[in-house]
Amino acid sequence: MSNAGFLKSSIGKKVIMGATGLFLITFLMVHCFINMLIFFQDGGETFNKGAEFMGTNWLIRAMEIVLFVGIILHIVQALVLTLENRKARPVPYEKINGAANSSWYSRSMGLLGTLILMFLIIHLKHFWVVSRFTDHIAHNEYEKLPGQETLFKEMMEVFENPMVVLVYVLAMISLTYHLLHGFQSAFQTFGLNHRKYTPIIKKTGIAFSIIICTLFASMPIAMHFGFVK
Amino acid sequence: MGGTTGKNINVTVKVWRQRNKNEKGSFETHDMKGVSTDMSFLEMFDVLNERLITEGKDPVAFDHDCREGICGMCSMYINGRPHGPKNAVTTCQLHMRSFNDGDTIVVEPWRSAAFPVVKDLVVDRAAFDRVIAAGGFVSVNTGNAKDANNILIPKPEADEAFNAAACIGCGACVAACKNGSAMLFVSAKVSQLALLPQGKIEAEKRVLDMVHQMDVEGFGNCTNTGACEAECPKSISLENIARMNREYVFASANEKK
Numbered sequence: 001m002s003n004a005g006f007l008k009s010s011i012g013k014k015v016i017m018g019a020t021g022l023f024l025i026t027f028l029m030v031h032c033f034i035n036m037l038i039f040f041q042d043g044g045e046t047f048n049k050g051a052e053f054m055g056t057n058w059l060i061r062a063m064e065i066v067l068f069v070g071i072i073l074h075i076v077q078a079l080v081l082t083l084e085n086r087k088a089r090p091v092p093y094e095k096i097n098g099a100a101n102s103s104w105y106s107r108s109m110g111l112l113g114t115l116i117l118m119f120l121i122i123h124l125k126h127f128w129v130v131s132r133f134t135d136h137i138a139h140n141e142y143e144k145l146p147g148q149e150t151l152f153k154e155m156m157e158v159f160e161n162p163m164v165v166l167v168y169v170l171a172m173i174s175l176t177y178h179l180l181h182g183f184q185s186a187f188q189t190f191g192l193n194h195r196k197y198t199p200i201i202k203k204t205g206i207a208f209s210i211i212i213c214t215l216f217a218s219m220p221i222a223m224h225f226g227f228v229k
Numbered sequence: 230m231g232g233t234t235g236k237n238i239n240v241t242v243k244v245w246r247q248r249n250k251n252e253k254g255s256f257e258t259h260d261m262k263g264v265s266t267d268m269s270f271l272e273m274f275d276v277l278n279e280r281l282i283t284e285g286k287d288p289v290a291f292d293h294d295c296r297e298g299i300c301g302m303c304s305m306y307i308n309g310r311p312h313g314p315k316n317a318v319t320t321c322q323l324h325m326r327s328f329n330d331g332d333t334i335v336v337e338p339w340r341s342a343a344f345p346v347v348k349d350l351v352v353d354r355a356a357f358d359r360v361i362a363a364g365g366f367v368s369v370n371t372g373n374a375k376d377a378n379n380i381l382i383p384k385p386e387a388d389e390a391f392n393a394a395a396c397i398g399c400g401a402c403v404a405a406c407k408n409g410s411a412m413l414f415v416s417a418k419v420s421q422l423a424l425l426p427q428g429k430i431e432a433e434k435r436v437l438d439m440v441h442q443m444d445v446e447g448f449g450n451c452t453n454t455g456a457c458e459a460e461c462p463k464s465i466s467l468e469n470i471a472r473m474n475r476e477y478v479f480a481s482a483n484e485k486k
């Protein structure tokens with residue numbers, strides 16, 4: 001078996017899922033910390049500086065490409081695995097009592113992932129497309145041309161719509177459950193299962209999923225209800 | 230002698246009937262009246278089959294052998310769970326006292342592309358044998374009991390190997406898994422040998438060959454739901470899957486091909 005054999009094996013495919021998943025988790029952390037700058041209550045000045053850095057720094061721009069590759073790999077591999085798994089049980093059971101042996105979200109990673117993908121498309125359209133492919137976004141209030149907005153103001157405008165806020169909050173609930181399984185699952189896939197460390201990994205995963213998604217969800221809510229000035 | 234509960238219950242059994250591998254199957258419903266709660270689940274099927282034979286009908290085919298929970302032959306998927314509603318028991322060790330009067334009990338064969346239905350509830354588990362044949366052995370004669378005792382093995386490792394070796398190869402892990410993955414079985418067989426000095430020498434080749442055969446057989450991919458561990462009649466731990474994952478990664482990296 002060659003290296004291609006490893007990547008084609010069931011375990012190799014799972015290692016790719018886990019590795020891309022953990023990489024996407026590090027992205028979530030960076031994204032969340034930068035976005036937290038909206039809570040400085042300075043009319044978005046600090047946040048806009050952060051956004052300018054993220055949009056212009058060459059290393060971040062390079063990582064943006066790596067990020068998209070990571071997301072696509074994670075999605076494609078998930079599709080491949082799901083199709084293979086369907087083939088592994090051609091005749092379905094009449095009655096399944098899944099709750100007796102596993103959590104519903106561990107069995108629903110595909111569904112949760114699809115919901116997250118749908119949100120991602122909406123989310124990219126809201127901010128990423130506008131920032132990268134139009135000249136609608138100004139770096140700050142002082143260099144603003146007529147018809148331009150800062151990213152902070154753009155966020156405030158987008159989150160005026162209560163339906164958008166609802167979609168964002170629901171997406172973050174999906175992400176919470178996706179991460180509740182995904183975080184600890186990645187370590188098991190890498191072969192890290194230890195009586196001493198696994199309970200710590202599991203608790204860290206639970207804390208991480210809840211904290212990061214709550215912080216993300218708090219942003220549209222806070223902006224919508226005028227808690228951010 | 231153990232005490233008896235002396236109760237009789239009425240249950241409805243909805244059982245999968247399939248004449249052979251190629252024919253499509255369907256469910257058949259039987260009313261079972263006055264079933265003693267002290268009966269084992271398989272004894273209840275024996276009663277049903279005697280009735281079917283008396284009526285000149287085809288009895289329900291199901292696998293069983295020792296009926297004491299150690300051979301791994303029995304394999305019914307009962308009310309949505311392999312080996313029924315109780316944890317850490319095989320179907321033969323399940324008793325009718327685990328059910329209530331008036332219950333409808335749905336009984337299906339293991340569902341897996343790698344385990345084709347032979348007849349009714351009997352599935353062909355030769356895929357497991359082929360996984361074992363691919364590497365689940367030690368190639369040289371390791372001597373007799375005296376020789377084994379000459380190699381000192383720390384008690385915790387010996388226990389861990391023994392716990393993995395408790396796997397009876399029934400296939401409940403595959404049946405329970407939403408993906409039809411055989412990772413718990415294969416990892417138990419990889420672990421029981423890899424943990425001991427006699428098996429360690431061939432550990433890398435073994436894990437590569439056994440995982441390869443597992444994939445060839447058409448089992449699904451593990452998504453770490455943990456259903457296998459929860460349903461395993463021998464409580465084989467997920468730690469074995471983690472061990473197999475890391476052994477496989479390192480063995481693949483070390484491979485000279």
